[in-house]
Amino acid sequence: MDIEQRPLSANERIKESSRFLRGTIAESLSRIETGSLADDDTQLTKFHGFYQQDDRDLRAERGRQRLEKAFSYMVRMRVPAGIVSPQQWLAIEKIALERANRTIRLTTRETVQFHGVLKSNLTPLMQGLAAINLDTIAACGDVNRNVIATADPSRGGLHEVVATLARDISEHLLPRTRAWHEIWLGEQRVAGAPVEDEPILGRTYLPRKFKIGIAIPPQNDTDLFAQDLGFIAIVERGKIVGYNVTAGGGMGMTHGEPETYPRNADVIGYCTRDDAIAVAEAVVTVQRDYGDRSNRKHARLKYTIDTLGLEIFISLVNDRLKTKLAPARPFKFETTGDRLGWFNEKDGRSHFTLYIENGRIFDRAQRRMMTGLHRIAELNVGRFIMTANQNIIIADIPAASRQAVADLLAEHGLDDAQGGLRRNAIACVGLPTCGLSLAESERYLPDLITRLEAEADRYGLGQTDITIRMTGCPNGCARPYVSEIGLVGRTPGVYNLYIGGAHEGARLSKLYRRDVDGDGIVAALSPLFAAYAEQRKRNERFGDFVIRAGFIAETKTGLDFHENLSPDLRT
């Protein structure tokens, strides 16, 4: 391998010289003449949980106005398994209103993003989170990101187990540096304290981002095959005995660079419940030691595995384990979606899964999400669980409060039903704030779905669950390559259309139309809906149907994602 001979990427130098992620962030914060950070610091602050962005809608006018770009920050919380108390929710809302753009954005990693945060508001925001025992450490950056777990509280004790594991893994893999506490909370460095080190992540941290998910079959709401590392709960007699381990999932690719590709994870074995953290550490350290630090487009674990070969990779992991991985156990996933609406427990408790379009919480005239959730949180009962589908579950509502919650949901327009496409839709943030976005996403998908649902209705598919996901760029934050319909931005108004991902998330999709606009998307999908309505077998999913009917070839692994295209799409 020639990886060692190639020069390290610029980010490696930045990490190396950052004094454990401190860089010159503190000085950057003090430069009040600019809303931006020093260039190197913009890389380091990701490890502190936030990205520098600018409002791309305003770029053209700003130069004329003798203003710099409209810089602001996207700040992401770390909240393993996405569970917060009603009191924490109220504090999060207050932060969004006072320090951000007055919206709360739920993400596919079961957490909250604050958008439009000014540099001057970063410190108060961090301190506000610290006050409710939350933080933003490692929410972005070349580290283990927020750990997600099946969010469904109706899975009883199982949910508690996976949520606890998510928290434990997150803590175990957290950077050890006190940089975050020093910069944002003013913590003083203790004289004579032990020399800082990062025993697991290493002083240059990981080569690239690293994502871990946990799922309890048949629910694959956490999209395990899109995660770098996944744990599939194996349940015997109502208890989790251990986990099948998945590795090497990942969505990101670059248009026009076929050596980059989305990859669905491999199941690499089984571990007991007690060994899960050791397995996580072993996989992370193999990636730390073998990942590509020269080319960031080739640095995710999925490429490490394909470069090493799966068997070698597994043996490297086993070398680092006291108890080797056992053969995987049988499991069966059925869906990646959330079960929306009410669920009543036998003991009188109930849960309500609230659909949040694109995860964006704010007050619309008809759906007053922000106020409704505020009023429900004020009841101070149960818990709020953010899902990987960008919805929110009001969990563990005592019987005595169920009617009050139901009334508040109705009062704020939050108990309406959604169509089969909309309730299974995910969009990334996209324009105007995401610097990577090539096309609209969150601001556009709702309108497109209105048109597509009209088509689906024509063929009686209005209530059929079909996953549809849109991203503004090919990096795939909304996991478009494992959905039944995927739309990936190319340029403003233009998308690549992918179909044939598995409904339960285990199979990648295939490019079906290149460079289509809204009309083109509707024109391409409408006949597929017609054919599906007419020819589908009992319980056959749309993603499976389009392969059986020959509209596209099945994608078996990431390596053939770009292969077997219809002749007119070959380049």
Add this chain to the structure above:
Amino acid sequence: MKTAPLLPKTAPFAEDQIAALNTVISAASVEQRAWLSGFLAGVQAANDPRAAATPAAPPAKRIPLTILFGTESGNSEGLANAARKVASKLGFAPKVQDMADFTPAQAAAVENLLIVAATWGEGDPPQRAQDFYEALLADNAPRFEKTRYAVLALGDRAYAQFCEIGKRIDERLAELGGARITDRIECDVDYDSAANGWIDQTLQRLSKEAGATDTSVIHVDFARGSESDANAPTRAHPFHAEITEHVRLSGSRSTSETYHIAVSLEGSGIAYEPGDALGVVPHNDPDLAEAVLAASGHAGDAALRTALIERFDITTLTAKQAEDFGRQTGTDVPPADWLHGRQVLDLLERAPGKLSTEQLTTLLRPLPPRYYSIASSRKAVGDEAHLLVAAVRYETHGRQRAGVASVDMTERSHLDGRLKVFLRTNQHFRLPADPDRPVIMIGPGTGIAPFRGFLQEREAIGANGRNWLVFGHRNYLHDFLYQLEVQDWIKSGLLTRLDVAFSRDQPEKRYVQHALWDARKDLYAWIKDGAGIYVCGDANHMAKDVHNALLHILADQGKQDEAAAKAELDAIRRDGRYLRDVY
């Protein structure tokens, strides 16, 4: 103290004579130099056969006259200087005094006193006149039994407390035993002819009472800068300046609209200094003029329409206008609180179509010019002046209202590409003569304008003094006026320090006074290093809040009580190191 030599080496004197003259002249006060200049002119005139018909006045027997002004915008000062010219011609020995540098005790020792007093905002004295005013109203004020006096009050009828300060000074001087030369005159914003007429008559009367002989006196021109240039554009004869740049500085999502407007002064004879203001003669909104025409029953009168657009004030409303209108139309006079937030149009609509053309034009006040602090230095931009203009728009009583000049300049004037301008100098807002002296510039909103001029000037002359800018507005993202230039100033080292306060970016309102307080330690150190403090912007709130913040800082950092802090700030002001340009 360094004094710049006045006579050039090329003067027609021997080198030692030049040195000797320089020694005397450079150390002379303004008055001494003026006297000398008048004296030499007299000598010259006496020896000039062409001037034989107007022999030099005998230097003795002139009546002393003190012309005391209290000014905020410069209008009172301008009138005081005009009065001095008239007084000189009438054989007085006039002396112009700023209330800022004068006490009632000194005033009480004066035999002949002419006062020009402005009222500011809601019945306040000009800031620099405040001490004089308060001392005059205090119980221990001196008696004025040996003083003859007259008061010229300036005000704006659009405010309820019209000419309040002049009125109270006039009444107070009478209480204290002063003898009125003539009744007080109260002038509105169109004060020119009335004020000059009154000055003339008052001085004539005083001249007779004081027994002066109406002898010809050599006219001494005290005027400075462009005032001395007879051809310089004036309010009555403004220069039609071409707009060379018209850029919106506030972002499209800003809650305000602020524009950078550059005009060419080429050929105008206007030679401004940083700190000066440009007077702009605006036009009214043609749509509003049409509405006034319609409401007064003169729709279609083209000549009247032009007059309403170009010559008359149709956007304010005074109690006097309401009374006159009620009398003329036989309608009820609306109560005073009805006037608040209303304009002439609202009044006319109470009885539409009832006024003749002449009644309408008599009812209306002349359209006053507006003044904008110049945001540039000629050393940096050449024959241009840059203005920073915030478009004023608001709604009252169900009508959209717009600032006359600001909206004219930002929306209409640039259509035909010209602005009517003239210079108003402001001697009270100048950079320190010493380029090494540090300056602290506090200018939120459009208050940053003169400081851009200051910084350009200091950069152009290579001044070494440290520069500290305190800026504020509503939103950092959309209202950081000249942000890229500020960044350049910091990068080049021209701007030593920047502090900002944006009021709407966080739950608590943050203003420049809070930024000052946060920086109090360094601020105090700068003041102790002799820094000049400059404040520009809103007079009603900001300037007062900043003033209080400065007092608190002097008390806190100087470990002294409030009275001592006030005394210190007064001393700084008297020293010419605390200057304001507020509006």
